[in-house]
Amino acid sequence: MNQNATHRRPARRLAAAVTAAAALSAAMLAVGPAAAAPAPEDAPVLIGHRGAAGTAPENTIAAFKDGRASGVDFFEIDVQLSADGVPFLFHDNTPARTTNVEEVFPGREDDPITSFTWEELQQLDTGAYFSERYAGEKIPHFDAAAEIATRNTGVFIEIKSPVNSPGIEQVVADNLSEDKNWNRLLEAGKIEVLSFDETSNRRFAEIAPDVPLQQLTGTVPDAATLERYATFADSFGTNYRTLDEAGAQRVKDAGLGLGVYTVNSTEAYEQSVDLGVDRVTGDFPIQFSRYERGLKVFPQNVGVRIADSVNDVPGADLQPETGEHVILENTGNTTVDVSGWLLRDAANNILRVGEGYEIPAGGQLRVYTGPGTDAEDAYYNDGTANVLNNGGDSVALWTDSGSLQDTFAN
Ligand SMILES: [Ca+2]
Ligand SMILES: [Ca+2]
Numbered sequence: 001m002n003q004n005a006t007h008r009r010p011a012r013r014l015a016a017a018v019t020a021a022a023a024l025s026a027a028m029l030a031v032g033p034a035a036a037a038p039a040p041e042d043a044p045v046l047i048g049h050r051g052a053a054g055t056a057p058e059n060t061i062a063a064f065k066d067g068r069a070s071g072v073d074f075f076e077i078d079v080q081l082s083a084d085g086v087p088f089l090f091h092d093n094t095p096a097r098t099t100n101v102e103e104v105f106p107g108r109e110d111d112p113i114t115s116f117t118w119e120e121l122q123q124l125d126t127g128a129y130f131s132e133r134y135a136g137e138k139i140p141h142f143d144a145a146a147e148i149a150t151r152n153t154g155v156f157i158e159i160k161s162p163v164n165s166p167g168i169e170q171v172v173a174d175n176l177s178e179d180k181n182w183n184r185l186l187e188a189g190k191i192e193v194l195s196f197d198e199t200s201n202r203r204f205a206e207i208a209p210d211v212p213l214q215q216l217t218g219t220v221p222d223a224a225t226l227e228r229y230a231t232f233a234d235s236f237g238t239n240y241r242t243l244d245e246a247g248a249q250r251v252k253d254a255g256l257g258l259g260v261y262t263v264n265s266t267e268a269y270e271q272s273v274d275l276g277v278d279r280v281t282g283d284f285p286i287q288f289s290r291y292e293r294g295l296k297v298f299p300q301n302v303g304v305r306i307a308d309s310v311n312d313v314p315g316a317d318l319q320p321e322t323g324e325h326v327i328l329e330n331t332g333n334t335t336v337d338v339s340g341w342l343l344r345d346a347a348n349n350i351l352r353v354g355e356g357y358e359i360p361a362g363g364q365l366r367v368y369t370g371p372g373t374d375a376e377d378a379y380y381n382d383g384t385a386n387v388l389n390n391g392g393d394s395v396a397l398w399t400d401s402g403s404l405q406d407t408f409a410n
């Protein structure tokens with residue numbers, strides 16, 4: 001660590017970084033013991049992304065409960081302000097992707113989510129987009145997350161698109177100090193605030209200098225920029241796909257903790273840990289907590305795995321017969337009926353397997369996004385949009401009855 005770097009409040013930063021050391025009580029950590037930052041071989045702090053966006057509708061009570069049940073150190077939320085100033089939990093800038101806005105408020109699909117009043121937000125369903133099983137899930141109030149969190153599983157609070165929510169830094173800071181549940185978590189070292197917006201982070205740091213703070217950017221910037229971040233933030237987070245050894249070293253040299261998102265495979269997890277990352281955020285927190293405990297990651301797996309995802313093919317990704325696709329492989333000893341199984345990507349785009357599909361032991365099935373001629377080893381979704389991101393995506397495999405079988409990331 002570069003001793004010349006300016007640290008705002010090292011005790012708090014370390015407190016947040018070592019919470020994975022379960023043997024230490026949260027109370028001890030809160031007072032700032034002389035604990036060392038975790039060595040690279042140590043387990044990183046684990047965070048469920050948007051609660052647990054891979055296993056439940058993102059930013060809902062159901063997702064927070066999944067995050068908590070998985071036993072990870074924190075679940076992450078995205079907070080914005082409604083048109084009438086109520087803090088609520090929602091990721092996107094518009095309600096189009098994750099709500100039934102087209103039924104409730106036709107014509108407002110592409111309006112800013114912050115243009116809705118709290119009373120209007122409460123009329124939206126934000127569970128059914130993920131699965132009918134979650135129909136009826138509402139957009140939560142900010143304080144609802146603190147009611148789910150515990151001394152074991154705290155909250156990473158991302159202040160999302162703060163330019164759309166003027167004054168949100170003060171609202172969050174006030175809640176942390178005044179709300180009983182939030183304050184209890186804060187005192188236990190189970191809160192971290194984060195944002196991509198440097199101006200917002202600086203504002204938050206001025207209002208609440210004792211709250212651990214993280215600056216996010218999509219790639220690791222140069223050393224001078226990181227040194228600047230270190231004047232107001234305790235840690236830095238980025239996309240794991242862009243992180244390399246030199247970048248990780250620059251972050252450490254600036255005296256900042258290092259986090260990555262959105263890690264959705266154990267291979268990506270290992271890659272991040274090898275780079276010395278101390279905060280790992282993923283959509284499938286249960287997967288990482290099981291992996292860290294040495295347990296079988298997908299205990300319900302019946303043999304079929306995701307062998308590969310071909311996100312980008314030469315030419316158009318939706319061209320007939322040979323467009324983008326995911327390859328399933330039966331690694332077990334018996335034929336598996338995969339009729340009605342589905343694949344979800346990180347943005348919750350869904351590819352289905354048609355009826356009557358079986359994969360024999362050792363066999364493969366290619367599941368295409370676009371059009372083509374169905375065959376024994378190929379199923380075409382006839383989709384009209386390229387869904388597998390060419391810059392890397394993740395996919396999760398589910399049975400027709402909702403059992404998670406595998407994840408894959410590239
Ligand atoms: Ca977020
Ligand atoms: Ca292409």
Ligand SMILES: [Ca+2]
Binds near residue numbers: 317324387388390
């Ligand atoms: Ca693609």
